[in-house]
Amino acid sequence: MNAVLFRRIAVAVALGAATSLTSPAFAQKAGGNMIFAQGSNPPSLDGMVTSSQASRNITMHIYESLFGYDEDIRPMPILAESLKISDDGLTYTIPIRKGVKFHNGKEMTAKDVKASLERYRKHGATAGLLNPVTSIDITGPYEITLKFAKATPTFLEAFASPRAPAVIIPEEETGKDPGKIEFIGTGPYKFVEYVPDSHVKLAKFAEYSQDTRFKGPDGFGGKKTAYFDTITFRIMPETGARTAALEAGEIQGNEQIPVPTAKRLAGDPKFSVYENKRWGFLTFIMNLKQPPADNPKFRQAVQVALKMEPIVGIATEGLFGLNHGWQYPGTTYDAGDIGKNLYNLGDAARAKALLQEAGYKGEPFSILTDSNTPEHGKSAVVIAEQLKAVGINAVINQVDWPTALKIRLQDTGWNGWTLVMGIEPYMGPVAVVSTLSGPTTHFRQPDAKLDELYQELITGKSVEERQATFKKIQARLYELNAIIKIGDVGLAQATRSNVKGFKTFRFPRLYDVWFE
Amino acid sequence: MAADAALPSATAIRLRQAWRFAVRLLEHRSFLIGEILFLAIVACAALAGVLAPDDPNRNDYTAILTAPGAEHRFGTDAFGRDIFARVLHGARVSLFIGLSVVVGTGIAGVVIGTLAAYVNALDGLFMRTMDGLMAFPGVLLAIALSSALGPSEFNVILALTVSFMPRTARVVRASVLVVKELPFVESAVAIGAGHWRIVTRYILANSLSPLIVQLTFVFAVTVLAEAILSYIGVGPPPPAPSLGNIIAEGRNYIREAPWIAFFPGIVIAATVLGLNLMGDGLRDVIDPRLRKLREAG
Numbered sequence: 001m002n003a004v005l006f007r008r009i010a011v012a013v014a015l016g017a018a019t020s021l022t023s024p025a026f027a028q029k030a031g032g033n034m035i036f037a038q039g040s041n042p043p044s045l046d047g048m049v050t051s052s053q054a055s056r057n058i059t060m061h062i063y064e065s066l067f068g069y070d071e072d073i074r075p076m077p078i079l080a081e082s083l084k085i086s087d088d089g090l091t092y093t094i095p096i097r098k099g100v101k102f103h104n105g106k107e108m109t110a111k112d113v114k115a116s117l118e119r120y121r122k123h124g125a126t127a128g129l130l131n132p133v134t135s136i137d138i139t140g141p142y143e144i145t146l147k148f149a150k151a152t153p154t155f156l157e158a159f160a161s162p163r164a165p166a167v168i169i170p171e172e173e174t175g176k177d178p179g180k181i182e183f184i185g186t187g188p189y190k191f192v193e194y195v196p197d198s199h200v201k202l203a204k205f206a207e208y209s210q211d212t213r214f215k216g217p218d219g220f221g222g223k224k225t226a227y228f229d230t231i232t233f234r235i236m237p238e239t240g241a242r243t244a245a246l247e248a249g250e251i252q253g254n255e256q257i258p259v260p261t262a263k264r265l266a267g268d269p270k271f272s273v274y275e276n277k278r279w280g281f282l283t284f285i286m287n288l289k290q291p292p293a294d295n296p297k298f299r300q301a302v303q304v305a306l307k308m309e310p311i312v313g314i315a316t317e318g319l320f321g322l323n324h325g326w327q328y329p330g331t332t333y334d335a336g337d338i339g340k341n342l343y344n345l346g347d348a349a350r351a352k353a354l355l356q357e358a359g360y361k362g363e364p365f366s367i368l369t370d371s372n373t374p375e376h377g378k379s380a381v382v383i384a385e386q387l388k389a390v391g392i393n394a395v396i397n398q399v400d401w402p403t404a405l406k407i408r409l410q411d412t413g414w415n416g417w418t419l420v421m422g423i424e425p426y427m428g429p430v431a432v433v434s435t436l437s438g439p440t441t442h443f444r445q446p447d448a449k450l451d452e453l454y455q456e457l458i459t460g461k462s463v464e465e466r467q468a469t470f471k472k473i474q475a476r477l478y479e480l481n482a483i484i485k486i487g488d489v490g491l492a493q494a495t496r497s498n499v500k501g502f503k504t505f506r507f508p509r510l511y512d513v514w515f516e
Numbered sequence: 517m518a519a520d521a522a523l524p525s526a527t528a529i530r531l532r533q534a535w536r537f538a539v540r541l542l543e544h545r546s547f548l549i550g551e552i553l554f555l556a557i558v559a560c561a562a563l564a565g566v567l568a569p570d571d572p573n574r575n576d577y578t579a580i581l582t583a584p585g586a587e588h589r590f591g592t593d594a595f596g597r598d599i600f601a602r603v604l605h606g607a608r609v610s611l612f613i614g615l616s617v618v619v620g621t622g623i624a625g626v627v628i629g630t631l632a633a634y635v636n637a638l639d640g641l642f643m644r645t646m647d648g649l650m651a652f653p654g655v656l657l658a659i660a661l662s663s664a665l666g667p668s669e670f671n672v673i674l675a676l677t678v679s680f681m682p683r684t685a686r687v688v689r690a691s692v693l694v695v696k697e698l699p700f701v702e703s704a705v706a707i708g709a710g711h712w713r714i715v716t717r718y719i720l721a722n723s724l725s726p727l728i729v730q731l732t733f734v735f736a737v738t739v740l741a742e743a744i745l746s747y748i749g750v751g752p753p754p755p756a757p758s759l760g761n762i763i764a765e766g767r768n769y770i771r772e773a774p775w776i777a778f779f780p781g782i783v784i785a786a787t788v789l790g791l792n793l794m795g796d797g798l799r800d801v802i803d804p805r806l807r808k809l810r811e812a813g
Contacts, residue, residue: 238767239768240767240770243768243771258768258769258772260581260594260769260772260773261768261769261771261772263772264771310575310576310577313577313580314575314577314580314594314595314596317580317594318580374768377754378594378595380754381575381595381754381755382575382595384755385573385574385575385755396754396755397753398667398749398753398754399666
């Protein structure tokens, strides 16, 4: 097992070197100030304490982690030099790259790495990923060793996760509370200033230590080159204002544009438009601790009542995929046709019969949604109309995103909730199912069978074993009907056409991007 | 003017005064234009179900952002919903909110303004409270209240009523302060009339003209304020149409589908213009000085 993993890391480096994202056709030019707009303030720029996309957009330019995901969502070394796993799978020895400098000029050593990981264990937004690790030891000036109580085959996938990355910061910052650190990392850009509701400004880090094992950027790692002198992330909540700013040339890139706008700009040589078709899963989650969704028959009625195409079509303005699966089609853990017979039905007669069986008497069914993510609010409107059509007394409770997050953590006060799962489907089955199992499950009431299957998934010794388990998980999700898959959503982005080298990814990578 | 041989009855006098007042109003060009505009919008809103039988909330994925045409006179929005139906039903919601706020501020303004002017002991307390509320710009206060209470039609009415009531109360107070010193009120006191009769029969009956003018402006401002609240997301919740939230939904497509924001915008402008012209006309006709100036000019 250790040999296999070790080989995978080596292969990742070799493949990365061969296939990383270089753009030889263009002559890269350094200089210029890039202004990139996004809709929300970053809740924090302390890279490890938040899993917010708005933060990740920025922090992935400032910080780096030991491991990350490559372009094909496989673990790859970033600040790690390599990885050696003992035969029993209980010891991970990680030499780190030498000569890597922090933005304060200090060289990164094993002390910084150990202190950062200990801080992650305490303050990391997904600190649980270090639960299997019993100790973090310094075994050389440039080497750390992780010890485990039992072999955890999926540890590396979890540890490389970009959701709330285990970034490495200087040791002297690690004793500080979340959000109180100086924002110092090893990334190609360094922090300059953050003015909430206005902007975050970064500047090129002249002493950045490029990872020369690669030819160019690869996923979250690779050889990164900072071409812009500065990058300013402008906070612009209004979609229309962001579009107008892009058209006026006040910004050079826009995190998300409406699809009709993308279609219009696509014909204009002043702009480059990008489609990221696999951005997330649109889901509808029910609260199992509240009637009427505590009744399985009621949930089945909702499942068969919904016609997914209009919901996801309207929510995404046409940039979508109809997919019943809980993984992207054709990926390693795609579970095939399981559940397809219950997807996209819009069967009003069957739904009404199930509601009658459930003894539903027209109790209000409150759909929680928010105004910040257009897909959330729009899908709630269409879902509510479809549920009303079969006799469910659906009402919409639209609040702002932070309030929605607060309400959905309560057992009462909501019945349904619309959510785009973005990073989890990208990261694979473990990430998706982790949000649906255990006491913090999205649907409030843990399901013993699903929890059992999740444990089976994370301890599965081979891909084949885990694939088989994931098929059982998908079948269970279609039995439970606690979370309903609506469809796959895409994301449209745009830059001015003088911006070269930009490629869509999980965050707007602005290194290896330059002005023509 | 020749005197009649027999004295007319009080009812006949009131009827004649009302007739003259109505004729003067209808002769006032601004009032007439305003009234026609406003009544046309009220009629369209009232007959929304007949003029636009489509369900304003029915979405149609195949008709997203359709331009105005034979099938959809005002086009469709990003949900494929018919904008014509949504504008008419939205106007109904906006006008209902406007009317509710007018009634609410009217009643609250009359009670507070009259008590403040008639009962000296209450004047300081009531008017300083009103001054406190007026320290905040009306729309800003309404936004704050609506945000705190949550998005709903009732909360919008409540927030706008609280925001606009102090101005109404001040107008009533000023008017009552003048009227209560007039000789006919002194006469009523002298003949032993009770406070209730003095206030309702003699004071209020002669103080309401400025209030009526004020309320037409409150109606206009309310229609605008409702649009502002809905635009920023604290108005009636989706999918209920209101003129403000239709515009809000159209703002992201202003280049690709300008009709979404254009038609409700026109209706808001016409409603506010109509109400303001009516208010101007009422003020001209009620105020004797302005009337004389107009007649002389």
